[in-house]
Amino acid sequence: MSILPEDLRFTPSHEWVRVEEDIIVVGITDYAQTLLGELVYVELPDVGDIINQDEDCAVVESVKAASDVYCPVAGEIIEINDDLEDEPNLVNDDPYGNGWLFKLHMDKPEQLDDLMTAEEYQKQVADEAH
Amino acid sequence: MHTGLYDEHLALKGKIVDFHGWSLPLNYGSQIEEHHAVRRKVGMFDVSHMTVIDLHGEKVVAYLRKILSNDISTLTSRRALYSCMLNEHGGVIDDLIVYQFNDHYFRLVVNSATREKDLDWLKKWAVEFSVSVEEAQDKCIIAVQGPEALAIIQSIFSEARTQISELKPFHFIQIKDYFIAQTGYTGEKGVEIIASPAQSIVLWRKLLGAGVQPCGLGARDTLRLEAGLNLYGSDMDDKTSPLTSNLAWTVVFSDDRDFIGKKFLANEKKEGITAKLVGLILNDKGVLRTGQKVVLADGREGMITSGGYSPTLEKGIALARLPLPLTTAHVDIRGSLKSVAIVTPNFVRHGTPVYKPLVL
Structure with missing residues (x-):
């Protein structure tokens, strides 16, 4: 498995989070996109939606299956990745970059403490794979 | 279980999954590229998990006219037919392809998930007609599908080029020990080839060398869905009638035969679908x-x-x-x-x- 970006935080359900002051960028991990296979559709929340922590707020659909995306930290959606409408495969090709899903303004930044470090997530993935 | 081509899938880095007890590739990287290869050029599939059953006997024609809803009396030697095998309530036990070698020798290719119940049913009815029901062991099946499939098969079996060029849909030929039928599950032209595992490995590698894209179960499913070809267990099963499964065209209600399920389906038709x-x-x-x-x-x-x-x-x-x-x-x-x-x-x-x- 590829090296994880050290600056990100991770959830047990395979979302990643990049913190930019009181805003977070959210996507799914490289491991998650590999498990899902080629994405053919991404359903994103609407800008302005208020989402709770761990609430399902997006769906990624591959040739194989549909999978929910859970919100890592409570807050308001301020931007979504419109490019995914025509190119859902960006999530496969560049999961930590152009394949981001949405940006959210955090209500409860303290919930970031619930997330895993790259090292902790790496360990979870290693356990799942065996 | 492994097919005779299992090591070939590993060598090609196929993503192996369990499919009704068989370890088969889901894809070799990109399911979508494999799908397009079959629609635009040519791809190949290991379908060795399918069950091949040979039927011998003096009364095999009468037997098949009893147990199949399509009528094999339209067949001649070296021709094939798609049919359902129904229970007494008109439910579909399985769908299959039947191949006629001669009046006393036919072959069935049935699904792998239904292998046991099919064999039980076939053997149960074989008694009355003194037909021998024998599963072909130790074989592989390779499906080669796509607009370029027949040209590639002609070049690989160059000694039989003319024979292959004259092969029509739902006809088959035997070239040495290779059984080559113009059938498939993709909506494209192509063949399905039955041979021993050793011969199949040789053929697989020749096809690979000729540029044929190996394709997994994922592409097999999207191709058959686009072609509107039913999947047994999903689109029809023991409890659904062929008449509500887009399979009415495979049911022949001629007066001169009483196939299993006929009474039920005739009544269903009378009462309205x-x-x-x-x-x-x-x-x-x-x-x-x-x-x-x-x-x-x-x-x-x-x-x-x-x-x-x-x-x-x-x-x-x-x-x-x-x-x-x-x-x-x-x-x-x-x-x-x-x-x-x-x-x-x-x-x-x-x-x-x-x-x-x-x-x-």
């Missing part, structure tokens, strides 16, 4: 999935029996069993109703969209 297997195309972006509920304009409900994403149409497509009469319809996707077009259950053939609207 109440459901139909149709095609659906999602109007919005997204994917249709097996098991999703279909809601008609007046509230009556049906169900998606096979759903997925069509790489050719770049849309969500499905086969669905809907109650008659048809109206406009929506599909319940995670609680929201999405509009779908109801079309003929045959989306793509020979690389081209062929579906037509059933409800305007």
Whole structure:
């Protein structure tokens, strides 16, 4: 498995989070996109939606299956990745970059403490794979 | 279980999954590229998990006219026919292809998930007709499919080039120990080749060398769905009639034979068919999935029996069993109703969209 970006935080359900002051960028991990296979559709929340922590707020659909995306930290959606409408495969090709899903303004930044470090997530993935 | 080509899949880095007890590749990297290879050029599949059964006997014709809903009396030597095998209640035990070698020797290729119940049923009825039912062991089946498939097969079996060029759909030939039939499950031209594992490995490698794309179970499913070819266990099973499964064309009600399930189906026809297997195309972006509920304009409900994403149409497509009469319809996707077009259950053939609207 590829090296994880050290600056990100991770959830047990395979979302990643990049913190930019009181805003977070959210996507799914490289491991998650590999498990899902080629994405053919991404359903994103609407800008302005208020989402709770761990609430399902997006769906990624591959040739194989549909999978929910859970919100890592409570807050308001301020931007979504419109490019995914025509190119859902960006999530496969560049999961930590152009394949981001949405940006959210955090209500409860303290919930970031619930997330895993790259090292902790790496360990979870290693356990799942065996 | 492993097919004789298992090591070839590993060497090609196939993503191996369990399929009814068989370890088979889901894909070799990209399912969508494999799908397009078959629609645009040529691809190959290991379908060795399928069950091959040879039938011998003086009364094998009478036997098959009893147990198959399609009528094999239309066959001659070296020809094949698609048929259902029904129970007494008109339910589909399995769908299969029957091949005629001669009047006393036929071959069936049936599904792998249904192997045991098929063999039990075939043997049960074989007693009355003194037919021997023998499963072919130690064989492989390679399907080579796509617009360039027949040309490649001609070049590989160059000593039989003329014979292969004259091979018609649903005909087969035997070249040395290779059984080559012009059949398939993709909606493209192509062949399915039965041979020993050792010969199949040689053939697989020759095909690979000729540029044929290896394809996994994933592409096999999206190709057959686009072609509107039913999947046993999803689109029909022991409890569904061929008449509500888009398979009425495979049931021959001639007066001179009494096939199993005939009485039930004749009665069903008389009382009026109440459901139909149709095609659906999602109007919005997204994917249709097996098991999703279909809601008609007046509230009556049906169900998606096979759903997925069509790489050719770049849309969500499905086969669905809907109650008659048809109206406009929506599909319940995670609680929201999405509009779908109801079309003929045959989306793509020979690389081209062929579906037509059933409800305007």
